[in-house]
Amino acid sequence: MGLFGGRKTIRVDSDVLVVGGGMAGCGAAYESRFWGRDKKVVVVEKANIERSGAVAQGLYAINCYMGMQWNENQPEDFVKYASNDLMGLVREDLAYDIGRHVDSTVHKFEEWGLPIMKDPDTGRYLREGKWQIMIHGESYKPIVAEAARKAATEVYNRIMVTHLLMDKRDPKRVAGAAGFNVRTGDYYVFKAKAVIVAAGGASHIFKPRSVGEGMGRTWYAPWSSASAYGLPIQIGAKMTQMENRIVLTRFKDGYGPVGAYFLHLKTYTQNAYGEEYESKWYENTKELVGDYIDRHPVPTCLRNHAFLKEVANGGGPIRMVTKEAFQDPHKEQVGWENFLGMTIGQAVVWASQNIDPKETNPELTTSEPYVMGSHATCSGAWASGPEDYAPSEYKWGYNRMMTVNGLFGAGDASGGTPHKFSSGSFTEGRIAGKAAINYMDDMDDTQLDEAEIQRLEEEIFQPMENYDVGRNEIVAGTVSPSYILPIHALQRLEKLMDEYCGGISANYMTNEPTLNRGLELMDMLKEDSDHIGAEDLHRLQRAWEFKHRRLASESVMQHTLFRKETRWPGYYYRGDHMNLNDDDWHCFTLSQYDAESGKWAMEKAPVYHIVD
Amino acid sequence: MPTFVYMTRCDGCGHCVDICPSDIMHIDKTYRRAYNIEPNMCWECYSCVKACPQNAIDCRGYADFAPLGHSVRVLREEEKGTVSWKIKFRDGREKNFESPIRTTPWGTIKSPQDYSAPSDADYKSQELAHEPDALNIEGGLPVADPNKFKQGAV
Numbered sequence: 001m002g003l004f005g006g007r008k009t010i011r012v013d014s015d016v017l018v019v020g021g022g023m024a025g026c027g028a029a030y031e032s033r034f035w036g037r038d039k040k041v042v043v044v045e046k047a048n049i050e051r052s053g054a055v056a057q058g059l060y061a062i063n064c065y066m067g068m069q070w071n072e073n074q075p076e077d078f079v080k081y082a083s084n085d086l087m088g089l090v091r092e093d094l095a096y097d098i099g100r101h102v103d104s105t106v107h108k109f110e111e112w113g114l115p116i117m118k119d120p121d122t123g124r125y126l127r128e129g130k131w132q133i134m135i136h137g138e139s140y141k142p143i144v145a146e147a148a149r150k151a152a153t154e155v156y157n158r159i160m161v162t163h164l165l166m167d168k169r170d171p172k173r174v175a176g177a178a179g180f181n182v183r184t185g186d187y188y189v190f191k192a193k194a195v196i197v198a199a200g201g202a203s204h205i206f207k208p209r210s211v212g213e214g215m216g217r218t219w220y221a222p223w224s225s226a227s228a229y230g231l232p233i234q235i236g237a238k239m240t241q242m243e244n245r246i247v248l249t250r251f252k253d254g255y256g257p258v259g260a261y262f263l264h265l266k267t268y269t270q271n272a273y274g275e276e277y278e279s280k281w282y283e284n285t286k287e288l289v290g291d292y293i294d295r296h297p298v299p300t301c302l303r304n305h306a307f308l309k310e311v312a313n314g315g316g317p318i319r320m321v322t323k324e325a326f327q328d329p330h331k332e333q334v335g336w337e338n339f340l341g342m343t344i345g346q347a348v349v350w351a352s353q354n355i356d357p358k359e360t361n362p363e364l365t366t367s368e369p370y371v372m373g374s375h376a377t378c379s380g381a382w383a384s385g386p387e388d389y390a391p392s393e394y395k396w397g398y399n400r401m402m403t404v405n406g407l408f409g410a411g412d413a414s415g416g417t418p419h420k421f422s423s424g425s426f427t428e429g430r431i432a433g434k435a436a437i438n439y440m441d442d443m444d445d446t447q448l449d450e451a452e453i454q455r456l457e458e459e460i461f462q463p464m465e466n467y468d469v470g471r472n473e474i475v476a477g478t479v480s481p482s483y484i485l486p487i488h489a490l491q492r493l494e495k496l497m498d499e500y501c502g503g504i505s506a507n508y509m510t511n512e513p514t515l516n517r518g519l520e521l522m523d524m525l526k527e528d529s530d531h532i533g534a535e536d537l538h539r540l541q542r543a544w545e546f547k548h549r550r551l552a553s554e555s556v557m558q559h560t561l562f563r564k565e566t567r568w569p570g571y572y573y574r575g576d577h578m579n580l581n582d583d584d585w586h587c588f589t590l591s592q593y594d595a596e597s598g599k600w601a602m603e604k605a606p607v608y609h610i611v612d
Numbered sequence: 613m614p615t616f617v618y619m620t621r622c623d624g625c626g627h628c629v630d631i632c633p634s635d636i637m638h639i640d641k642t643y644r645r646a647y648n649i650e651p652n653m654c655w656e657c658y659s660c661v662k663a664c665p666q667n668a669i670d671c672r673g674y675a676d677f678a679p680l681g682h683s684v685r686v687l688r689e690e691e692k693g694t695v696s697w698k699i700k701f702r703d704g705r706e707k708n709f710e711s712p713i714r715t716t717p718w719g720t721i722k723s724p725q726d727y728s729a730p731s732d733a734d735y736k737s738q739e740l741a742h743e744p745d746a747l748n749i750e751g752g753l754p755v756a757d758p759n760k761f762k763q764g765a766v
């Protein structure tokens with residue numbers, strides 16, 4: 001055991017265990033306490049909830065707000081918008097549920113002290129677009145974290161959760177989680193009556209455009225490590241829409257968001273020759289997806305598609321026309337503060353390259369794909385719907401409960417519900433929090449399996465063993481015949497997904513033979529996952545982040561293989577099935593992983609729409 | 613722009629280590645000062661820069677696409693309730709911005725248990741904490757009509 005012979009095992013008993021203290025996790029903690037006054041609510045977070053998750057650097061907009069109080073939008077409008085954007089495939093019961101609750105969340109944020117901009121004429125929240133309101137959100141996360149800390153019985157920072165634990169007497173019920181303290185190296189075992197997974201989305205699944213030192217300059221945070229998928233997949237929770245990865249059109253290199261530019265500053269894009277190009281690709285897109293191209297607003301993926309076609313046709317670089325708008329000093333200020341509030345790196349890129357959008361129209365690019373569930377995409381766990389109206393196929397228990405008893409999901413973890421963003425993720429955490437309290441009130445206590453806990457301790461710390469043993473074989477350096485470092489494993493994963501599952505270097509294209517070859521290589525990477533060498537606790541965290549990413553990636557491949565159509569051109573293409581096919585594929589895809597056999601079971605589930 | 617730490621300013625207090633969401637600010641064992649152990653996993657989120665009491669941390673644009681000679685500096689003042697930015701271009705031009713960060717004093721958020729306890733009926737209802745009041749609408753929480761759900765393509 002060497003250096004870590006002194007490792008302690010720390011046991012924590014809880015009623016509700018919240019895994020991940022980001023937006024959804026903080027919402028879950030708040031609501032669990034409201035309904036479970038005498039319950040022990042524990043939040044476990046791999047970083048520090050003060051600045052963790054996708055909102056660590058702040059946000060400049062809340063992208064999901066109905067404005068029901070001013071009759072700006074109703075939940076039905078939100079459902080239609082989300083469903084339209086995702087080419088018809090949304091869990092409309094869940095989306096409606098977000099829509100009807102999200103305003104109360106945002107009103108609470110304002111009461112807590114989040115500066116929300118106001119329209120001076122109407123006194124209402126200042127709209128950036130139909131769904132977005134503008135905020136001064138530098139301290140968005142610290143404010144939300146303050147509420148969560150007040151609500152939780154205990155917050156454990158710097159614990160990387162690696163596994164969920166099952167109940168000894170009921171193998172279909174979750175009973176807790178295990179992980180390790182990234183600072184002390186202690187082994188942590190949490191027992192719980194209900195677990196809410198809110199561990200965020202996944203970056204670094206596909207090879208990023210940035211290389212070398214810039215590798216961390218991804219759109220979604222580099223610490224979005226797919227744990228929200230890896231944890232439930234391991235224990236057989238069903239996942240949905242994992243093929244529905246998202247590609248983002250963003251400012252080049254910094255990945256600064258374009259929402260405020262399009263919606264509020266009224267800037268627009270053109271090709272290298274100053275031409276509008278989207279209409280050029282209308283007929284081409286119509287051939288692929290039919291009438292979906294005529295929907296308003298044009299689905300995000302289809303706008304990407306036009307961008308990709310134009311670049312492939314030699315019309316690049318595509319630029320955002322900012323020169324006109326930025327002559328207005330107010331708009332110039334909004335344009336810059338928009339980045340400083342949520343993507344500071346973009347301001348740095350422009351400063352370094354002398355790009356002043358008042359004088360230069362900046363370049364745009366399409367990003368590498370990401371897997372998450374709260375933006376214009378809806379990968380995640382298959383969850384039970386609201387008790388009061390969800391169709392029976394979507395209702396097997398408590399709201400947002402996955403297909404494992406006692407296991408709930410929210411935010412990026414929960415599938416089929418796009419366009420939740422920060423406010424909707426917090427709201428979904430609240431929904432899951434209340435449901436979890438109701439669940440445990442109906443259930444007995446859980447019991448952990450001691451043999452499993454012992455076995456997992458060995459498995460969790462194995463990468464450090466591997467390193468200690470293997471490094472004696474070599475003089476020095478990073479090359480060993482018996483282990484690979486976490487960064488090696490991650491880069492192999494990214495390359496594999498990029499080349500075989502439709503990343504940037506494949507122009508987002510794949511097909512069945514390519515995917516099958518990719519899955520062969522994925523199997524070997526899975527075997528090699530047992531031979532990762534971790535030099536210290538920080539690398540041990542990286543090793544487990546990689547393992548969660550790898551499992552999530554395997555699921556993305558299986559789903560991409562299963563759906564024999566191109567539903568979202570502009571996100572990815574199945575070259576052997578280039579068309580959208582509503583007859584066969586107007587449905588959700590579900591997967592279930594069996595850890596024993598390593599096999600995936602795939603199935604279809606029906607889509608229900610709320611129609612007028 | 614991954615972070616770096618100025619040797620003469622850092623006193624090894626560890627605030628940056630505490631806050632970094634990527635777990636990459638660590639204290640060097642020899643110098644007892646902080647440094648970025650994994651620049652290629654830095655998101656340039658500035659959490660550590662804002663947290664450093666000595667202003668010892670700065671960022672230098674990622675080597676693979678950012679030319680040298682720029683800087684983006686930040687000052688976050690909780691008591692004043694503002695965050696200020698100074699952007700310096702490679703060619704020397706400057707831009708300054710200041711925004712509010714919070715409208716209420718820090719630490720004043722009420723815990724959910726400070727609100728009166730919900731009734732038994734509320735538990736089984738679909739309403740969340742503070743609803744329906746916090747929705748600011750008449751007629752209570754909206755409900756979808758189950759009969760409206762129709763299977764298939766529309």
Ligand SMILES: Cc1cc2nc3c(=O)[nH]c(=O)nc-3n(C[C@H](O)[C@H](O)[C@H](O)COP(=O)(O)OP(=O)(O)OC[C@H]3O[C@@H](n4cnc5c(N)ncnc54)[C@H](O)[C@@H]3O)c2cc1C
Pocket residue numbers: 019020021022023024025044045046047049052053054055059060061062063064159160161162198199200201219220221223224225227228257342343374375410411412413420421422423425426
């Ligand atoms: C650049 C950018 C711009 C955006 N712009 C907007 C916007 O303008 N408006 C808007 O409303 N939304 C915006 N979003 C989206 C918003 O940030 C997300 O929708 C939201 O944060 C998702 O919430 P979540 O709780 O699911 O994930 P997160 O907030 O990312 O939280 C996940 C948490 O889980 C923790 N965690 C992960 N793995 C583990 C593990 N194994 N063990 C323990 N803890 C773990 C993480 O550290 C983190 O704290 C933006 C996001 C990005 C990245």
Ligand code: SF4
Pocket residue numbers: 614615631632633634635636637648653654655656657658659660661
């Ligand atoms: S900028 Fe953010 S990611 Fe980079 S070292 Fe500082 S806190 Fe960590």
Ligand code: SF4
Pocket residue numbers: 617621622623624625626627628629645646663664665666667668669
């Ligand atoms: S916060 Fe600043 S002074 Fe403290 S250790 Fe980090 S760099 Fe040094």
